[in-house]
Amino acid sequence: MKALLAVTRRDLLLAMRRKSEVLTALFFFVIVTSLFPLGIGPEPALLRKIAPGVLWVGALLATMLGLQRMFAADHADGTLEQMALSPTPLALLVGGKNLAHWLVSGLPLVVLAPLLGLQFDLDAGSLAVLTLGLLIGTPVLSLLGAIGAALTLGVRGGGVLLSLLVLPLFIPTLIFGAGAVHAHQSGLGATGHLSLLAALLALSLFFAPWATTAALRIALE
Amino acid sequence: MLFSGLELSAQAGEWLHVRGANGSGKTSLLRLLAGLSQPAEGEVQWNGEPIEREAQAYRRDMLFLGHHGAVKEELTGAENLELASELDGAELPQAEALSALRRFGLKGREDLPVRFLSAGQKRRVLLARLVTRKAKLWILDEPFTALDTKAVAMLGSLVTEHIAQGGTAVITSHQAVDIPGGKVVEL
Numbered sequence: 001m002k003a004l005l006a007v008t009r010r011d012l013l014l015a016m017r018r019k020s021e022v023l024t025a026l027f028f029f030v031i032v033t034s035l036f037p038l039g040i041g042p043e044p045a046l047l048r049k050i051a052p053g054v055l056w057v058g059a060l061l062a063t064m065l066g067l068q069r070m071f072a073a074d075h076a077d078g079t080l081e082q083m084a085l086s087p088t089p090l091a092l093l094v095g096g097k098n099l100a101h102w103l104v105s106g107l108p109l110v111v112l113a114p115l116l117g118l119q120f121d122l123d124a125g126s127l128a129v130l131t132l133g134l135l136i137g138t139p140v141l142s143l144l145g146a147i148g149a150a151l152t153l154g155v156r157g158g159g160v161l162l163s164l165l166v167l168p169l170f171i172p173t174l175i176f177g178a179g180a181v182h183a184h185q186s187g188l189g190a191t192g193h194l195s196l197l198a199a200l201l202a203l204s205l206f207f208a209p210w211a212t213t214a215a216l217r218i219a220l221e
Numbered sequence: 222m223l224f225s226g227l228e229l230s231a232q233a234g235e236w237l238h239v240r241g242a243n244g245s246g247k248t249s250l251l252r253l254l255a256g257l258s259q260p261a262e263g264e265v266q267w268n269g270e271p272i273e274r275e276a277q278a279y280r281r282d283m284l285f286l287g288h289h290g291a292v293k294e295e296l297t298g299a300e301n302l303e304l305a306s307e308l309d310g311a312e313l314p315q316a317e318a319l320s321a322l323r324r325f326g327l328k329g330r331e332d333l334p335v336r337f338l339s340a341g342q343k344r345r346v347l348l349a350r351l352v353t354r355k356a357k358l359w360i361l362d363e364p365f366t367a368l369d370t371k372a373v374a375m376l377g378s379l380v381t382e383h384i385a386q387g388g389t390a391v392i393t394s395h396q397a398v399d400i401p402g403g404k405v406v407e408l
Binding site for chain 2: 002003006007009010013014017018076077078079081082083084085086087088089093220221
């Protein structure tokens with residue numbers, strides 16, 4: 001467990017020393033989601049309707065931006081080899097990297113989402129559901145994305161391949177995440193959708209690090 | 222296939238000098254020994270057990286330093302050493318990391334991000350791990366590249382000390398290495 005936190009601390013330290021990469025994804029999220037209200041114009045009813053979809057798709061794409069670098073730098077400088085040869089189980093270290101990735105690229109999206117949601121005339125209840133959904137859903141994106149990042153490690157043109165591989169896996173998260181806000185808006189209550197999101201999180205927390213580890217071992221051979 | 226019918230062993234207090242032309246498979250052999258890749262046939266044993274069976278124990282006893290720097294350019298030398306040993310689940314006091322770096326002639330460079338160091342100095346940061354990580358088996362791939370004569374001598378005495386204390390090492394190198402107890406493996 002200590003090793004897991006050590007990896008997380010290391011990755012956060014590295015992220016702090018090259019801030020531009022982190023900020024790029026964040027600004028991307030802010031700009032993409034702000035373009036929609038500007039393009040569509042002052043039609044509150046329409047904006048309220050598209051808000052969850054736009055914010056969630058924005059979050060998916062912003063997560064995609066940083067995914068490729070998740071293991072690439074460690075692979076290039078040989079640190080990944082050292083991790084694979086460490087007495088600490090690799091799955092634990094992968095878990096630490098996942099946590100760091102989420103803290104750097106997922107958590108800021110969750111924090112920004114309510115602010116950006118205001119542009120779409122969302123009421124307080126919808127904003128709360130949106131934020132809660134993102135809080136449960138963005139870790140799933142990091143966990144599933146890590147599998148794709150590990151599988152495309154060292155592949156030429158890996159970036160495009162990674163999107164093709166990972167975006168379909170993101171679909172359930174997108175459907176339940178955006179669906180939660182729609183359900184809340186139509187008065188059905190968001191509990192069902194959020195529970196399903198939480199189930200997705202539990203499932204990927206359990207299986208994704210193992211799948212990522214297996215993919216990394218193949219990439220290292 | 223790079224090699225077949227290869228059989229080699231090293232006892233405590235012995236070291237193997239793996240030699241061969243470029244592309245003869247020295248690095249591949251070392252990666253097999255480290256467990257980074259699997260042989261098509263046969264097995265690698267440590268303490269009489271296949272390394273996959275007691276993988277965790279083997280990894281605790283073994284330190285592999287490959288071609289790559291395996292140091293993070295954005296971190297300082299001391300941070301690199303401390304974090305590397307924390308990943309292995311061991312705490313490394315800062316004083317110990319600093320003394321290891323000083324031993325490798327990096328006094329005054331401890332707080333510089335590694336990116337500002339020269340190739341040889343980066344290599345020294347990596348080799349400082351030999352001191353901070355107490356492993357029984359050292360697998361070193363071309364450890365003498367980019368090192369100046371002083372550092373080569375220092376590394377030589379470090380390996381000699383390790384061997385004398387009952388350690389084992391597998392080293393690839395094109396140069397003749399002046400360390401007692403060596404067996405040459407020609408690929």
